[in-house]
Amino acid sequence: MSHYDKHVFFCVNQRPAGEDCCNNHDAQAARDYVKDKVKQLGISTEKHQVRINSAGCLGRCELGPVLVVYPDAVWYTYVDRSDLDEIIEEHIRNGRVVERLKI
Numbered sequence: 137m138s139h140y141d142k143h144v145f146f147c148v149n150q151r152p153a154g155e156d157c158c159n160n161h162d163a164q165a166a167r168d169y170v171k172d173k174v175k176q177l178g179i180s181t182e183k184h185q186v187r188i189n190s191a192g193c194l195g196r197c198e199l200g201p202v203l204v205v206y207p208d209a210v211w212y213t214y215v216d217r218s219d220l221d222e223i224i225e226e227h228i229r230n231g232r233v234v235e236r237l238k239i
């Protein structure tokens with residue numbers, strides 16, 4: 137059994153200038169946004185523990201920016217804050233996969 141109900145990893149990998157990577161799409165800011173919002177909304181509780189982590193390259197750079205939600209092992213890409221809000225509300229809070237953002 138997973139220690140966390142939802143454990144989210146954001147690739148925030150930064151490659152040298154000119155090479156494609158998730159942080160070229162502001163992945164670190166996206167991760168910080170989700171971490172702050174989960175805290176602000178009180179989604180992580182003693183009974184529903186959520187953790188939002190930064191990760192290095194997750195090996196799916198061509199589909200980036202990417203994040204993965206465990207224990208479900210569901211991968212997402214995202215464009216803007218409204219995509220992240222939908223992942224927070226639907227998947228992280230309510231356990232429903234956001235099909236339109238799934239990769």
Ligand code: FES
Pocket residue numbers: 147148149156157158159192193194195196197198200201202
């Ligand atoms: S740089 Fe993000 S998956 Fe490789």
